[in-house]
Amino acid sequence: MRYYQLREEGTPHLAVETDETLYDLTAARPQLQTFEGLLETAAITDDAIETLTEGLLEDAAVRSMDVLENGAVTAPISSGEIWAAGVTYRISEEARQAESETPDMYIDVYESDRPEVFFKATPERTVGPKAPVGIRADSEWDVPEPELGVVLAGEDIVGYTVGNDMSSRSIEGENPLYLPQAKVYDKCCAIGPGIRSADSIEDPHDLEMWMTISRDGEVLYDDSTNTGKMVRSVEELVDCYTAHNAVPDVSVLLTGTSLVPDEDFTLEEGDEIEIGLEDIGTLSNTVVEV
Template sequence: MRYYQRSVDGNTHLVGERDGAYSDLSTANPRLQTFDDLLYASNVAETEIDTIARRLIDEAEPIPSEDVGGESLIEPVTPQEVWAAGVTYRISEEAREAESSKPEFYLEVYDSDRPELFFKATPERVVGPNDRVGIRGDSDWNVPEPELGVVLSGREIVGYTIGNDMSSRAIEGENPLYLPQSKVYDRCCAIGPAVRSAASIDDPADLEIRMRIERDGDVLYDESTNTSRMVRSIDELVDWYLRHNAVPDVSVLLTGTSLVPDDEFTLEPADRIEIGIEGIGTLSNTVTEV
């Protein structure tokens, strides 16, 4: 199943989707207003989130599909922390080498046992579908980074979403120690539009990822790839994230950059970014300077 969150009259409603039919699960159980509420109920009942949702669907209010794709959509989960992995695809390693004054660092990470993991965002820095993602005003080279996001409840993988790890390549390229400033800032991360339950995805390591960037109606970038091209497994990245780490009740781990525009490209305000992942949906955002 897929799960969405909508804002209706200032209140959050949890929406479940099965076989193309959408239901407002909050109308069947007022205590399930958010995806976090569903995770809590799942932990208490010691059962999967899909099992709980299926019990509610018959009593839940149906929702037209056009309402789920509208402006009322917000991020499908509210992670207390977002982390990210770097240099997990060859294209990312090559891009990081090209931008950096210390290119050997990235080749070493790509081939090493320990992956690159870094803190990405707090809830206040995360935006949802149809919202604005940010580019830093002190950087002249800014790009989106489309990534498969792993949704964790405590230490358990419960689902997958789409992430946009917005990045200031100029800042990181100047010095690798500037990585936090190139990655962590206002509106630096987008997630959505849905969470696909882990139980309903056959193989997260074989999903098509695509990204499209438009400016003034012109398509500047339109490419696709597959999560099978990741050099590390998802379980491996999650294992490293959990090691010696007091993870929060709900978190998202982005699994690395799969598509990179040409070095000559940089985002501008009002650009539109669409990131699609097979079986999850399409995350759309416009760009603003922060």
Template sequence: MRYYQLAAGDDGRLCVETGGDVYDLTSANRGIRGFGDLVSASSISDVPIDDVTDRLLGELDPLDPDAVEGTDRPPVAADEVWAAGVTYSISEQAREEESTMPDMYLNVYDSSRPEVFFKATPSRVVGPNDQVGIRSDSDWDVPEPELAVVLYQGEIVGYTIGNDMSSRSIEGENPLYLPQAKVYDRCCSIGPCVRSADSIDDPHDLEMSMEISRDGRTLYEEATSTAEMVRTVPELVECYARHNAVPEMSVLLTGTSLVPDDGFTLQEGDVVDIEIDDIGTLTNSVVEV
């Protein structure tokens, strides 16, 4: 099942897409306004998330599918977003090439401890069909398409798509500038939905693709698989949660293996489409911040 967040005045509505139809779960239970509410109900009742949804569906009539296609709300209200880096071979190579200290990335790629870092607060996260940001003090900016893990109290409950926007020029100048290269206004996008963990057969075998277009022309189009990831999802989650007071709802991005050529940088107005099998397509335009 795929879960979408829709706006409803000052509050939200949680919708689910199943069997080709879309249903408004909030209309079945006003206490279920977001994915976090649904997960909390699942935890309290000790019933799988999708089973709780089946009980809520009852006699609900389906909505127009366009109701979820146009949403610009992140599908989950995560208290924090974290990210993992150097989890694919091409990512390690790209960061070596951009850096003045390339050996450190090779050491992380081969190390037993992965790179895990803080990425965004809720105010820095945008949803589908919204604008992601590139910094005005950077001249080399790229999107990073990633499988994103949705966590409830540190446990895996779903998957979504993440765009870990990055300033390669700032990070490449000095690795200590990583927070400035990664954490800024509109630095992260997630969406368009959350796919329940139970409905994903294997998160390590998902096709992932990215297309970047400018004025209607495709500038970049490549595909990969999460099977290329050198780390496992449970390994990254365990490292993130280890000795860390994780919030109730969080998202962990798992790294990228789709990296545009060194001569490419995003411009305002570009459109980034990221697609992952069984989840959907995350679309964002680009704005300078």
């Protein structure tokens, strides 16, 4: 099942796609308007979210799939926090070595027992599909980072989404202590278009991932990879994030990138980024300067 957050005429609606049909769950239960609300109900009833959903489908209104393309889809969650993991793929380790004046620290992280996990964004800094993502005006080298996002209810994995961990490579490369400024700023993160339930993903470590970047109609970058190239497991990253940490009721953990444009590439205003993950969805955003 894929869950989508819709907003039409100012009203939030929770929709679910199953068997190639889109159902409006809010039409069945007006008080159920968000994915967070579904998780809260599941916690109270001690049911799986798919069990709750199946019980609502008979009363849910069927919607046209066109609604997923007309701008009504927003970020699939609107509360909690977004965290991210870094140096989880070999190419990411190599890229961060290349940009940094202290490169050895990245190979140390790649090979160490403890992964790199860092705070990425609040809901106010996060955008959904078809919304603009930001590049900092004080940065000279900016790239998107396509990532598998793990959706958590407390410490439990409940779903997966597509994430874009926007990054200033020039700021981070100048000094690793500048990582928060390179990663956390206005419109620094995008997630969506929806959430694929964890029970419906057979293996998150075997998913095709791809990214294209276009400028004025010309494709400047087009490449693909597989989450199987990740050196750490999803469970390992989640354990590190949740250990000794007061995690919110709902959060997203981005798991690192294996798609890195060449060193002579930097994003510009108006660029179009499209990130796809097998069985999960395709996230599209344009670029603005912030």
